[in-house]
Each structure stands twice: as C-alpha cells, then as structure tokens.
Amino acid sequence: MTHPRTPNRAAAATLAALLLLAGCGSTTKGSAPTADAGAGTAKADPNAPIKEGLKVAFLPKEIDNPYEALMDRGGITAVGELKGEGKEVGPSDASASSQVSYITTLVQQRQDAIVIAANDPDAVAPALREAMAEGVAVVTVDSDAAHDARRVFVNQADSEEIGRSQIRMISQQIGGRGKIAVLSATPNATNQNTWIEFMRDELGKPEHAGIELVKVAYGDDDDQKSFQETQALLQSTPDLKGIVAPTTVGISAAARYLSTSPQKGKVALTGLGTPNQMRQFVKDGTVTAFALWDPEELGYLAGYAAAALASGRITGAQGEVFEAGSLGERTIGEHGEVILGPPTTFDAANIDDYDF
Amino acid sequence: MGDKPLRWEAVLLVLCAAVFVAGAATTPGFTDADNIGFLLLDHTAVALLALALLPVVLVGEIDLSVASTLGLCSALTGVLWDAGVPFETIGPVVLLAGALLGAVNAVLVVGLGLPSLAVTIGTLGLYRGLAYVVLGDGAVTGFPENYRPIATDAVPGTFLPFSALLVLVVGAAIAVVVHATPVGRALYAIGLGEQAARFSGIRVRRIKFALFVASGLLCAVASLVYTLRYNTARADNASGLELVAVTAVLLGGVSIFGGRGTVLGVAGALLLTAGLRNVLLLNDVTNEVQNVVNGLLLIVSVLVPVAAGALRARRRTAPAAVPAPVPEEARR
Numbered sequence: 001m002t003h004p005r006t007p008n009r010a011a012a013a014t015l016a017a018l019l020l021l022a023g024c025g026s027t028t029k030g031s032a033p034t035a036d037a038g039a040g041t042a043k044a045d046p047n048a049p050i051k052e053g054l055k056v057a058f059l060p061k062e063i064d065n066p067y068e069a070l071m072d073r074g075g076i077t078a079v080g081e082l083k084g085e086g087k088e089v090g091p092s093d094a095s096a097s098s099q100v101s102y103i104t105t106l107v108q109q110r111q112d113a114i115v116i117a118a119n120d121p122d123a124v125a126p127a128l129r130e131a132m133a134e135g136v137a138v139v140t141v142d143s144d145a146a147h148d149a150r151r152v153f154v155n156q157a158d159s160e161e162i163g164r165s166q167i168r169m170i171s172q173q174i175g176g177r178g179k180i181a182v183l184s185a186t187p188n189a190t191n192q193n194t195w196i197e198f199m200r201d202e203l204g205k206p207e208h209a210g211i212e213l214v215k216v217a218y219g220d221d222d223d224q225k226s227f228q229e230t231q232a233l234l235q236s237t238p239d240l241k242g243i244v245a246p247t248t249v250g251i252s253a254a255a256r257y258l259s260t261s262p263q264k265g266k267v268a269l270t271g272l273g274t275p276n277q278m279r280q281f282v283k284d285g286t287v288t289a290f291a292l293w294d295p296e297e298l299g300y301l302a303g304y305a306a307a308a309l310a311s312g313r314i315t316g317a318q319g320e321v322f323e324a325g326s327l328g329e330r331t332i333g334e335h336g337e338v339i340l341g342p343p344t345t346f347d348a349a350n351i352d353d354y355d356f
Numbered sequence: 357m358g359d360k361p362l363r364w365e366a367v368l369l370v371l372c373a374a375v376f377v378a379g380a381a382t383t384p385g386f387t388d389a390d391n392i393g394f395l396l397l398d399h400t401a402v403a404l405l406a407l408a409l410l411p412v413v414l415v416g417e418i419d420l421s422v423a424s425t426l427g428l429c430s431a432l433t434g435v436l437w438d439a440g441v442p443f444e445t446i447g448p449v450v451l452l453a454g455a456l457l458g459a460v461n462a463v464l465v466v467g468l469g470l471p472s473l474a475v476t477i478g479t480l481g482l483y484r485g486l487a488y489v490v491l492g493d494g495a496v497t498g499f500p501e502n503y504r505p506i507a508t509d510a511v512p513g514t515f516l517p518f519s520a521l522l523v524l525v526v527g528a529a530i531a532v533v534v535h536a537t538p539v540g541r542a543l544y545a546i547g548l549g550e551q552a553a554r555f556s557g558i559r560v561r562r563i564k565f566a567l568f569v570a571s572g573l574l575c576a577v578a579s580l581v582y583t584l585r586y587n588t589a590r591a592d593n594a595s596g597l598e599l600v601a602v603t604a605v606l607l608g609g610v611s612i613f614g615g616r617g618t619v620l621g622v623a624g625a626l627l628l629t630a631g632l633r634n635v636l637l638l639n640d641v642t643n644e645v646q647n648v649v650n651g652l653l654l655i656v657s658v659l660v661p662v663a664a665g666a667l668r669a670r671r672r673t674a675p676a677a678v679p680a681p682v683p684e685e686a687r688r
Contacts, residue, residue, distance in 0.1 A: 026442040027500045063643060092643040095595055096495065097586045104394040105637045108385040122497035123588040126508060 044315045046322075051311045054084030056303060057106045059099060059116040061143065063090040067274070067295050068117060070356045071142060074296035075115055078303025081325055084112075086303065096120035103127040106136070113137035113306035115299075118145040125149035137310035141302035142295075151309055151316030152336045154302040156293040157343050159191065162246070163198025165291060165342065166271060167208060170242045173268035173288055177210030178241030181233045183254055183271075185221040185247040195246050214240070219250045226253035234263055245271035251290060255281035275346050275354040282351050289347040295356060298340050301327055305338055364609035364661065368624030375628060379635040386638060389515035396520040397508070399630040401426065401582045401594055403523045405601035406608075407530055408574035410622055411567050413605055414534070415546040416614025417465065417472040419571045423597035424483035425457045429579035431487035434496030434589025443500050451576045457483060458572020462565040480598065487591035496589040507584035519581050526574070531619035539563065547614025603650060604629055607657040629653075 056079045060068035072088040079086030089106070091098035099119055104127055106114050114136055118124050121144060128138050128149040141154040156162075170180055182199065184192045196216060203213055214237055219226025226249055234240060234257075245251035251273040258264050258281075265285050273290045281287045304324040305314075314320040316336040324330050330338050346354065379386040405422045412419045429450050436446045457479070464475040510517050534540040545553040546560050554560050583589050608625035610617025629650065636646050 026444060027502060028440050028442045029437055029498065087640065089640055089642075092647075093596065095592050096588050096590050097582070097593070100586060101394070101398045101637065104391075104398075105634075108388060108391045108394075108638060110385070120495055120586075120588055120590065122495065123586040123590075126504075126587055 044317065044320055045312050046314075046320070048312045050082050050084075050307055050313070051112065052083065054079065054082060054113065054307055054310055055109075055111045056084055056086045056113040056115060056306050056310070057109075057111045058086065058088045058090075058299070058303075059102055059106070059114060060088065060090045061099075061117050061119050062094040063088070063092055065094075066356060068142075071117070071295040071299035071302075072115075074299030074301075075141075075303035075306075076299075077296075078300045078325055079307060082304075082307050084307060094119050096123040099124050100127045103131055107131045107134050111136060113139065113310040115139045115141055115302045115306050116145065116150075117142040119143070121145045121149075137306055139302055139306045139309060142298060147335050150336070152305045152314070152332065152338060154298065154305055154338045154340065156298055156340055158339055159194045160198050161342050162272075163195040164202040166195070166244050166246055167199050167202040167211075169270045169289060169291065169345070170244050170268060171208055171211060173270060174211070174241040176208070179212050179214045179237055179239060180242040180244060181214055181237065181240060182216045183226060183229060183233070183243055183245040183247075183250045184216055184218050185250060187218050189221075192246060199244065219245075219247070219253060221247055221249045223249060223253045226250045227257050230254040230257040234261065234267065240267055242268035242270070245269065245273075247271065248273050248277060248292070252277040252281075255286050259284055259286040272343070273346075274356055275351050276356060278346070279351055282346070282348050289345055291343040291345045293340055293343045294354070297327065300325065301330065301338065301340055305330075364657075365618060365621045365624055367660070368608070368621060368628055372624055372628045372631060375631040375635060379631060379638075383635055383638045386635060391634065391638075393510050393515040393517050393520075395630050395634040397517045397585070398633070399626060400507075400517070400519040400523055400585070401578050402597060402600050402604060402629075403626050404526065404574055404578035404581065405594075405597060406604040406622055406626060407523070407526055407619075408571040408578070409601055409605050410530065410608075410610060410617065410619065411534060411543055412472075412571055413610050413612065414543045414614055414617055415564055415567060416550070417564065417567070418476060418602075418612075419458075419461060419472065419568065420476040420598050420602070421457070421461060421479035421483055422571065422575050422601055423594045424480045424487070425454060425572055425575035426579040426582060426594040426597070427591060428457065428483040428487040428490070429454050429576045430583045430589045430593040431491035431591045433579065433583050434491050437499065437589065438496045443503055447580060450580060451573060454572045454574075454576020454579065455569050456572070458569040458575070459565075461572070462568035465568065466561050466565045484591070484595065487593075491589065491591045493591065497587055499584055499587050499589075504584045504587060507581045519585070522577075522581070526577075527619060527623060534619055543567075544615050547611070547616070549615075600629075603654050607654055609657070609661070611661075612658075625657075 058072040058075045060072055076086035076088065089102055091102060096119055100123065103114065103124060114131060116124065118140055125146040128145055132138050138150040139152045139154060140150045142156065144153045182196055184196060200213065202208060203211055215233065217229040217233055219229045230253065233243065243254055245254050251271040254269055255278060258267060258269055269287050270290050272292050274292060278287060278290055301324050305322065308314045308322040309316065314322050314332065316332060318332055318334055320332045321329055332338055385391055408422055409419055432453055433446055433450050436449065461476055461479055464470050465472045506518050511521060534543060542558045542563055545558055546563065550560055582594055604625045605622055606612060608617065608622035610622060632649065633646060
C-alpha cells in the first residue's frame with residue numbers, strides 16, 4: 001500500500017516518484033481483489049413479531065423528484081400501519097456520491113431500516129455494506145444497488161410483463177393489424193432494450209400476425225428530440241397505425257405532437273407515462289390508454305419489506321414470503337427481488353383518480 | 357500581525373467550537389468516533405479543492421475549473437482502469453493530466469493575459485464536457501480493494517481517516533510555503549499590487565503559472581481520492597463542488613481581490629462547514645435549509661471584514677492628527 005502523497009510546488013519530484021512507483025506494482029482490473037460480499041447467515045423466522053416503533057428511513061434519488069416523493073409517501077404510510085416511524089431524507093441532486101453521506105448519517109441515527117432508490121449502484125454499495133454490518137436492514141426500491149449491498153430489491157414489474165403488455169395495448173387500440181413504430185429513449189438504455197426485445201417476441205405470436213414493427217426511433221429521453229422523431233415517423237410511414245413509447249419523456253412529447261397534427265385520433269399512441277403528464281391528451285382524445293406502475297404502491301411494498309427484514313421475518317433469501325398490508329403476500333424471487341406486479345393501465349375512466 | 361482587535365481566524369475557531377459543542381450537547385451520535393470520521397471524510401474532496409484554490413485566490417486570480425478538473429481526471433481514471441491499465445500507472449498518469457489541465461488554464465491566463473474568471477468558467481464547462489466525451493454517461497467501478505482503504509478507512513486505532521491525514525499534510529505543506537517562504541511573501545505582494553510586485557523583482561508570471569499547474573495537480577489528487585472513496589468513476593463526479601470550495605475559501609477570510617488570507621482561516625472554515633453540515637444532517641434538516649445557512653454564512657463572512665474596516669476607519673479619523681493612512685493589509 002502506498003502512503004498518501006504530498007503534492008506541493010515540487011511537482012516534478014512528486015511525479016517522478018510516482019512514475020517510479022508505477023514500475024513496481026501492477027494492479028489491473030482483472031487482478032484486483034474485489035469487495036467481500038459479507039452475506040449474512042441469519043435464519044428467517046416468519047412468525048417473529050414486527051418490532052415495536054421501527055424507525056425506517058426512505059432515501060430517494062433526489063428529494064424534489066415528484067415520482068420519488070410519491071414512492072416515499074407510500075413507504076411512510078406502510079411503516080405507519082405497522083406503528084413504526086417513517087421519514088424521507090435525501091440529497092437535492094442525483095449525482096453518484098450525494099447519497100453516501102445520508103447513508104452514514106442514517107446509520108449514526110440508529111435507524112432500523114434504510115429504503116433507498118440508488119443513484120449509482122456501486123457508489124452507494126460500500127456505505128450500504130457498512131450499514132448492514134451495523135445491523136441496519138437495507139432494501140432497495142425502483143433502482144437497485146449492487147446485489148451484495150442490500151438484502152431485498154423491490155422492483156416495479158418484471159421486464160417481460162412490461163414489454164408484452166405494451167404490445168397487447170397497442171394491438172387492442174389499432175384493431176390487431178397495421179404498421180407500428182417504437183419511440184424509445186437512448187439506444188443503449190438497458191431497461192428499454194429489454195422491453196423492446198420482449199415486444200418483438202410478443203409480436204411473433206400468431207394473434208399479433210397482422211402487426212408489423214417498422215421502426216425503432218430514439219428520442220434520447222429529450223423532449224425536443226422525441227417530438228421531432230415523432231414527426232419524422234409520421235412522415236416516413238404515412239400509413240402508420242400506432243406508436244409505442246415506453247418512456248415517460250417520449251410518450252408525452254409524442255402526444256404533444258399528435259394532439260395538434262391531422263393524424264390526431266387516427267394514429268394510436270401508448271406506452272409508459274405518468275397520469276399528470278398525459279391527462280390532457282387522454283381528455284382531448286389523442287391517447288386512449290397507457291400504463292405505469294403506481295409509485296406509491298411501490299414504496300408501500302418497500303416499506304413492508306423493510307419492516308419484515310428489520311424484524312427478522314425475512315432475510316432476503318429466495319422463496320421467503322411476507323405480508324404487505326393491502327397488497328397481500330409477496331414472495332422473494334431470485335437475487336432478493338420482489339415484484340410489485342403488472343403496471344396499472346390509465347384511461348379516461350380512471351385517470352382522475354391519480355395524481356403523479 | 358495581531359494589531360486587529362478581532363482576527364477572523366479567531367472568530368471562525370470560536371464558531372467551530374460552538375458548532376461542535378452544540379452538536380455534542382444536542383445531537384446523539386455526533387461525537388461518536390465513527391461520525392467524526394465520516395464528517396472529515398465527507399469533506400476531503402472539498403478541502404483539497406479549497407487548498408488548490410487558496411494560493412490562486414491569494415494572488416488575485418480564481419480557478420473555477422477545479423471541480424471539472426476533478427471530474428475529467430476521474431473519467432480518465434475510469435477509462436484507463438476499464439482498459440486494463442494497472443492502477444499503479446493510472447495514478448501518475450492522472451496526476452500528470454491534472455497538471456496539464458492546470459497548465460492550459462495557466463497558458464490562457466498568464467500567457468495570453470486573459471482574465472482568470474472568464475478563462476476558468478470556460479474550462480469549467482470544457483473539462484466537464486470532455487469528461488462526458490471520454491467516459492460517456494456510464495460509470496466505471498470495481499476499483500482495487502487494496503487501494504480503496506486510502507480513501508475510505510481510518511488510521512488503525514483512531515477515528516482519523518487516511519484521506520483526512522492527506523489533507524492535513526497537504527494543508528501543512530501549503531501553510532509552510534505560503535506563510536514561511538519568500539515565495540509565500542511574493543504571493544501576498546502580487547495579490548496586493550501586481551505592478552509593484554513586478555517592479556520589486558518578483559517573477560509574477562512564473563509564479564502565477566506554477567499556481568495554476570499546482571491547482572490542477574491537487575485536483576487530480578482529489579479526483580483519485582474521490583474515485584476510490586465512492587468506488588465509481590463518472591463524468592458528473594464532484595459536479596458543483598467548485599462553489600462549495602470557493603465558499604470555504606472566502607468564509608476562511610481570504611480576500612477575493614487577493615493579498616489577504618491564511619491557511620488557518622481556510623482550515624477553520626472547512627471544519628466549520630463540515631461540522632455544521634453534519635449536525636444539520638443528523639437533525640434531518642433539509643438540503644434547502646442547509647443551503648440557506650451556508651449562503652448566509654458566506655455573506656456574513658464577506659460583510660464582517662468590510663464592516664470592521666469601516667468601523668476602524670471611522671475611529672481612526674476621529675483624532676485630528678493622523679499620519680497618512682497606510683493600508684492595513686500592507687503592514688501584515
């Protein structure tokens with residue numbers, strides 16, 4: 001191990017020394033030792049009582065994000081139902097490091113559990129591992145951290161269901177036949193590409209034989225670019241019947257373009273969007289139905305998972321079952337993942353019941 | 357020295373003590389060794405950037421590209437590590453890169469005579485942009501666990517993190533140079549009057565050039581600590597941190613016009629902001645309120661010396677026969 005070095009105005013000397021040092025050791029990506037998993041061997045006791053006065057902290061990606069605020073509200077409700085004490089604290093920017101000092105602070109405050117939506121899966125991992133070593137139950141929600149840095153990950157819906165349900169929705173809206181296009185985010189977004197793969201797979205089924213996917217366009221999750229891509233799609237394929245935009249930025253930009261174009265009501269649009277973004281387009285007939293999971297329910301589930309974990313009812317092992325209030329029972333899957341369930345579909349009938 | 361009724365450094369140390377005593381009295385967990393360690397650890401990068409800035413501000417210049425330099429060095433670390441370059445090679449390469457980035461600032465400011473405020477606002481954007489060009493919006497992780505303890509662990513048996521020790525050593529070195537060498541005296545002379553300094557034989561351009569290079573080098577050191585601490589190399593690392601560093605320098609009593617300020621003052625300001633932030637965090641005070649508190653502190657720190665100066669000036673003009681006013685700063 002090297003000692004910390006003292007750069008001063010004798011910069012050259014320092015550099016020379018370090019260059020010398022460079023010749024000695026050789027720690028490369030492959031050869032470097034990696035962090036120890038530190039997995040617990042504790043046994044779950046499904047009948048353990050939920051601890052009295054559990055203190056559960058919800059740590060969002062950033063504190064002013066409305067989606068995250070809603071999620072944490074759901075979580076705090078869940079902890080309240082269990083007679084615990086829930087709170088939301090977090091940074092005002094979503095950079096890699098800003099959550100770390102909050103994690104260490106929560107450990108100092110002797111919280112029983114931390115529920116975090118990680119900004120960077122690896123940046124928060126060391127601090128979360130330390131928290132677990134101090135006996136804090138760590139649950140990730142919505143956006144996972146490194147697997148060994150948490151016990152349970154509460155995920156929205158499984159990717160397969162998201163992908164397939166989009167095709168089922170657009171098929172229904174265009175009467176089962178015609179050309180469709182996908183308006184995605186960036187070409188290398190993991191979640192988007194997984195969904196699109198399952199969309200293609202679903203399109204291969206005989207009941208969707210009449211539908212042809214003509215193009216996948218990328219709006220880069222940028223409002224203006226998504227708007228322009230929608231315009232280009234409609235121009236390049238005049239007989240286009242429908243667009244699937246599995247991104248909240250894409251779907252709202254596409255809806256805005258369609259709502260003032262002659263194709264309004266003739267080209268179907270669906271995908272993943274928030275009710276507040278899409279309300280006016282559902283009311284003016286541009287969009288009939290779209291989907292998203294309910295972030296408040298996602299947080300609610302995470303709150304119950306955290307309470308069960310902190311009380312020793314579960315350890316995060318596959319197959320364990322826990323009670324999640326009004327959502328009923330949930331089973332832990334592979335890698336400690338718990339799934340909320342299929343996304344909620346919003347249409348003219350129910351959109352006013354949601355505010356996010 | 358010492359002819360002022362109230363030295364700002366003393367005020368800062370009293371404020372520090374107040375924050376730490378209040379924290380210990382009101383906030384459970386504040387005085388835990390672990391917590392003090394975290395408190396110092398969280399401020400390591402800011403402290404290094406502030407120390408990089410201090411000599412530059414002393415000569416009446418500014419370097420706003422410090423956090424972007426950190427970001428670009430971090431991105432470079434990530435790319436090299438991903439490509440399988442040994443970490444022992446990455447270290448010196450990144451330090452060299454930092455010095456080069458500082459040299460670019462130096463060429464523009466000293467060589468071309470451009471204002472450092474404009475130049476380093478430019479490189480603030482430029483270096484951050486280059487960081488995204490180099491690394492994209494992804495992240496590189498999995499840095500070697502045999503080096504990470506330098507940035508994360510405490511010296512065995514104490515609460516003092518290795519990286520805080522590094523800050524202490526760097527701070528001490530800068531204090532010696534600034535306060536006890538001819539070069540240090542030259543810095544103050546340049547800050548108080550560049551013309552006069554030049555006429556008295558001080559090599560102003562050479563010194564300024566070296567200061568920007570040293571600033572870049574220190575930012576590179578900070579980037580290595582930052583990358584190892586958070587185990588992640590990203591283009592947005594330390595984004596916005598330049599303002600926190602500038603705040604610490606000004607709160608430390610360093611004049612933005614140059615020629616006045618001490619390392620002790622900056623150290624006091626760093627400790628004060630670190631302690632305050634930690635106490636507020638432990639009490640669940642929201643970020644917005646923390647920003648308000650920090651903003652007020654900064655304004656007060658700029659206001660107090662001005663107010664004190666005005667008060668002294670009035671007192672001095674009261675007696676009739678007063679020798680021609682010698683600028684207070686020039687005598688220190």
